[in-house]
Amino acid sequence: MKQYLLPESGNFYKANLHRHTVISDGSLTPEEVKEAYLEKGFSIVAYTDHEMIVDHSDLEDENFLPITSYELSLNATGDLRFGNNVPTYHINFYAKDKHNAVLPCFNEDYIWAPNSKAYITDEMRKTKYDFKYSVECINDIIKKVTAAGFLACYNHPVWSMHSYPDYAALEGLWGVEWYNSASVCGGYPDTIQPVDDLLKMGKRVCPIAADDAHSLRAAFGGWVMVKADKLEYSTIMDALERGDLYSSIGPQINELYIEDGIVHIETSEAREIMLTTERRVAMVERGDNITSANFDINKYLNESREKEDIDESRSYFRITVTDHEGYVAHTRAYFVDEIK
Numbered sequence: 001m002k003q004y005l006l007p008e009s010g011n012f013y014k015a016n017l018h019r020h021t022v023i024s025d026g027s028l029t030p031e032e033v034k035e036a037y038l039e040k041g042f043s044i045v046a047y048t049d050h051e052m053i054v055d056h057s058d059l060e061d062e063n064f065l066p067i068t069s070y071e072l073s074l075n076a077t078g079d080l081r082f083g084n085n086v087p088t089y090h091i092n093f094y095a096k097d098k099h100n101a102v103l104p105c106f107n108e109d110y111i112w113a114p115n116s117k118a119y120i121t122d123e124m125r126k127t128k129y130d131f132k133y134s135v136e137c138i139n140d141i142i143k144k145v146t147a148a149g150f151l152a153c154y155n156h157p158v159w160s161m162h163s164y165p166d167y168a169a170l171e172g173l174w175g176v177e178w179y180n181s182a183s184v185c186g187g188y189p190d191t192i193q194p195v196d197d198l199l200k201m202g203k204r205v206c207p208i209a210a211d212d213a214h215s216l217r218a219a220f221g222g223w224v225m226v227k228a229d230k231l232e233y234s235t236i237m238d239a240l241e242r243g244d245l246y247s248s249i250g251p252q253i254n255e256l257y258i259e260d261g262i263v264h265i266e267t268s269e270a271r272e273i274m275l276t277t278e279r280r281v282a283m284v285e286r287g288d289n290i291t292s293a294n295f296d297i298n299k300y301l302n303e304s305r306e307k308e309d310i311d312e313s314r315s316y317f318r319i320t321v322t323d324h325e326g327y328v329a330h331t332r333a334y335f336v337d338e339i340k
């Protein structure tokens with residue numbers, strides 16, 4: 001029997017999960033952002049202004065879904081400003097309820113973008129969070145904000161001047177950016193490595209591509225395709241949370257399922273489709289114009305389940321599609337204990 005790894009039914013919706021506007025340091029209004037992304041085939045934009053959350057549901061219509069969200073910064077300088085030569089944590093938080101425009105960890109003194117101040121509410125002022133740059137503090141923030149009904153994504157590790165010790169201890173993440181178009185434009189390209197590092201520890205994070213654009217420069221460079229029954233807020237957020245998605249800077253993935261231990265994927269024209277795992281097991285199909293691949297992972301599944309020196313709960317596979325121009329798409333990781 002087929003087990004669909006990307007849902008069989010529903011539609012793919014193109015989403016940019018990282019975007020700034022005039023509410024923080026972007027140059028476009030939320031309305032201008034909507035028009036620009038609609039024109040490029042996007043259905044979903046997460047408005048992740050720095051340190052400030054705004055309910056944008058007035059922009060919602062049958063073709064467009066704004067996600068209520070924000071990007072929190074935690075800097076080693078002691079304030080939330082960045083642009084300094086110090087490491088920083090940037091976490092995007094996406095509200096599961098579109099009207100949940102609260103900031104559970106808020107401190108008015110840390111609102112640095114001048115335009116943001118006008119959006120501070122009395123509700124936000126009720127808290128005064130004590131920000132300190134440390135793994136313990138960022139984990140505390142992630143814990144409190146996710147408990148308030150948000151998904152958390154760890155952004156652009158390279159631009160943040162982070163390496164393994166900075167992210168290995170992070171808890172409660174839903175996603176990790178492996179592609180951030182603004183960082184690429186600036187000369188700080190990320191890789192998939194932090195995603196794999198966290199997955200290998202059993203932290204089930206989704207690989208995210210986004211553009212993080214502040215103007216039209218760097219816009220539309222990376223995206224997530226989320227598969228869901230309809231373009232409706234809670235339906236989309238549920239699909240994101242479940243991981244009914246892939247992320248891409250080029251290739252499309254049209255279908256993905258497993259049947260009798262054989263993973264089947266259908267894609268746009270590619271030069272390589274590769275299945276990788278947490279250990280030294282990988283399979284690859286290459287060709288001039290391949291649009292599908294079949295990977296027999298029966299042996300891998302059996303070993304994961306039966307061998308004593310392998311922890312099944314940390315065994316996963318994921319697929320990377322590369323097109324002729326070198327652009328890639330990543331599925332999320334599928335853990336062996338999810339496979340029937």
Ligand SMILES: [Zn+2]
Nearest residue numbers: 071090155156
């Ligand atoms: Zn950032």
Ligand SMILES: [Zn+2]
Nearest residue numbers: 018020071212
């Ligand atoms: Zn950003």
